[in-house]
Structures are given as structure tokens and as C-alpha cells.
Amino acid sequence: MRPILFVATALLMLPPALPAAAQETPMTERTERIGLEGRRGPRLTQPGFAVGEYTGHISARGSGARMPWASRDRATADLQVSAPALGEVTGACEGGQSHRSILGIQFDTEDLAYVCRYEGAPADAAMSLVLSRPGGLGGLMRRVQQPQRVAELTWNGVVYRAETRRIGGLPIGGGMVMGYVISRDGREVGGLDMNGFRPTIYLPPAGDADRDAVAVFALSLWAFPDPARN
Template sequence: MKSVAIALSLAMGLALAVPARAAAPITERTEKVKLQGKKGPRLLRPGFQLGEYEGYYGGVSSTTAMPFFKGSKAKVEIHVTSPSLGEIVVYCGGGEGRLGLSWITFKHDRLQYVCTFEGAKAGVDAAFAMARSKGTFISRLQQPQRAGELRFGGRTYRLETKVVESGLPLTGGGTIGYIFSRDGVDVGAMDLNGLNFNAYLPAKDSGDRDAAAIAALIVCFLKDDAD
């Protein structure tokens, strides 16, 4: 018995001595899916394809910045369909969100970018809110700092602006990318740096894939005075 106890003690000591392996980067743990354009139902309703998620959107100007964080008139409507979701409609615009976002540490504007949802798979408490920092003009040229929260399918996700893929920023001062997390674990991302927009989605059998795709589409079509 004494030898068994010594062996167990040595095994525990070795386990404690070996550092835990850091989680692989989100780009290595997810599926890279390119956001592609396609023909929409009419001229001002362009279509999109993101893996198995497809649909169309409207209400966004591609030539002028729309101050979502300074008023509530500018809006975007996103229609999304997929085998797992059925049909979801997302309505977004500037306003005051019902999500507290008390976990955000930086100082941010009172007005937020908020979204509401239609569709059974979104969940009865589905909501989205994004806050932008009150950073200096120079810091906003580098990358607008934003953080937000998505409640979707009965789960809560956090979104934060971060560089997703390495390389020189090519957005002209706009947002480079977002990381999506749930319970402190990164589950997806959206890379907005460069000519192509790429989402990093969990595996198709993951319960987080639908929410990550919705989050990616929201931040992709987000337009404000910093973009």
C-alpha cells in the first residue's frame, strides 16, 4: 500500500509540474468560411452566402458612412436561412440596448448598435448590443474598439474587437476583426482585414455554430461613422 501511495504521489507531482497546454488559436480550431456575394431579390437587397447560411440584406449604404452610434434612423435588415436555423430575420440600428454590458471595461457611448430577432430558433430572449469606446480620434483610426453581447438560442456570447489573422491592417482605419466567446472560451471569429471577409465557425455539429454565423453577419454588415 505504501508503494502505491508513493507512486500516486509522484504521478500527481508530475501532473502539476507539466504546464497545461494553451488552447490552439481560434483559426486552427474552426472552419474558415468566406463570405460571398450573390444576387438578391432586388437591386437594393443584395444576397450573401456564408457556408450553409444564405440570405440577403438591405438598408446599408455602400458609399456613405451611417452613424448608428449617433442616432436611430439608420438601420439594416438581414434575412438568414440555413438547414439548422430555418429562417431568421435580424433588425439592427442605433439606439439604447436592453443588455447591460456591465462587463465592458472601457468607457463607451450611451447609444449602442442593437439588434432584435424574428424566428423560432433565435430563442425568446434573443438580443444583441454592441458598444463603441470613446477613444481618441487617433485610436479610432487604428481600429475602433468595440465589445458586445449576443443572446441567441438560449446561450450568451461576448464579442470583442481583436486581430484574427496576422498581417498588416488593410481596412483604412475600420474594424479589423472580432472574436466570439462563450463562458470565457473562444468559439468563433470574423476577420474583416483585407479584400475578403472570412468567418471562423465551429464544427457543423457544434451548438455554437448558428450563433457564431449570426454574430459574423451582424458585425460584417455593421456600418457606422468609424468605418
């Protein structure tokens, strides 16, 4: 057999190479899984928390109005997070959504828009969260499973993205968001699982450059008093 033909035949016999995404270790196995602990906060309306080395407190408020011809939801949250390497970061968040309708025809719609600004963080630090409407049959199934949101956090020149996804537990959200997966440059680096007895946060390993940003991002998403409406 000629050498070139032999090489070609040998290559055909090799198993097909897996895509890079298929070779990637799952995010849940590359990160540190930490349950969120409740702690005493400054006052009853500001409960405290601890996630690994990150501690702090939140104050979140949600309000809504429902009428046959209109509805409106508003949400605000104040967040304080501290850690040895992070220092103290405070976040102020607010947003909402609304719609009006006449004779069943909806108009003047304001989609969900929720924004956080931070102090004690990098100068460009900001988070925004909006509705997501994935299309197709798969998108319809995801919307049935849980409300769909997508969020972005800018942190020291890096953009992190979060999208609603179930990480653990039963695939039944009861109309509530079950979790978020956080990615950077298309690679999953952390997550927030709210589909259990207590929230669980998946953080990059200690010392990783993404750890602080993912922690603040996940805690900001957890603190959001989500109206959970599509």
C-alpha cells in the same frame, strides 16, 4: 536519499505546467474558415451572401451629420439568414451616436449603441454593440490600430461576446474595424475577419451546438454600417 526528498527533487526538475489558456489550440485552428460569397439578392439595395450552408441578404443604411459644434451618426440594417438546421431568421438592427460641443468643450454625448432583434430565432435572441475603451498603454495601442467595439448576443439562454481584434492581414485598419473574435464563457468559438479582400467567418465545426448562434452573430456584425468613430 529519502523517498520524500527524492520525489520533491524530481518534481522540481519537471518543466512548469502551462496555463490552460496557453494549452488551448488557437480559435483559427479549431473552427471552419469560410469566405463570405456575394450573391444576387432580392433587389440592388439588398445584396445576397453565402457562408457555407448559411445564405441570405442584407439591407444596411448609415447616415451622418458633421458640424463644428455637433455630429451625429445613425445606422440601420435588416438581415435575413437561412440554413437547413436554422430555418429562416430575420434581424432588425438600429442605433447610433452623437455629441455636441461649445468652444471645444464636449458635452451631451450619446455613445455608440446599436441593437438587433430577431424573429424566427429563440425567443430571447438579441444583440447589442457598444464602444469599448480599453485602458493602459495596450488599450491605447489597440485604439490606434482600429476602433474598439464590444458586443453581446443572447441566444437560447447562452450569452456570446465579441470584441474587436485583428485576426489576419496587416495591422493597419485605415480607421475601420478589422475583425471580431467571438467567445462563449471566456472560450473563443468563432470570429469575423474583415481585414482582406472579402470578409472571412470562422465557425464552429458542423453539428456543433454553437454554430448557428456564431453564424448569426458574425453576420450581424458584418452587416453593421459602422461609423468607425472612437
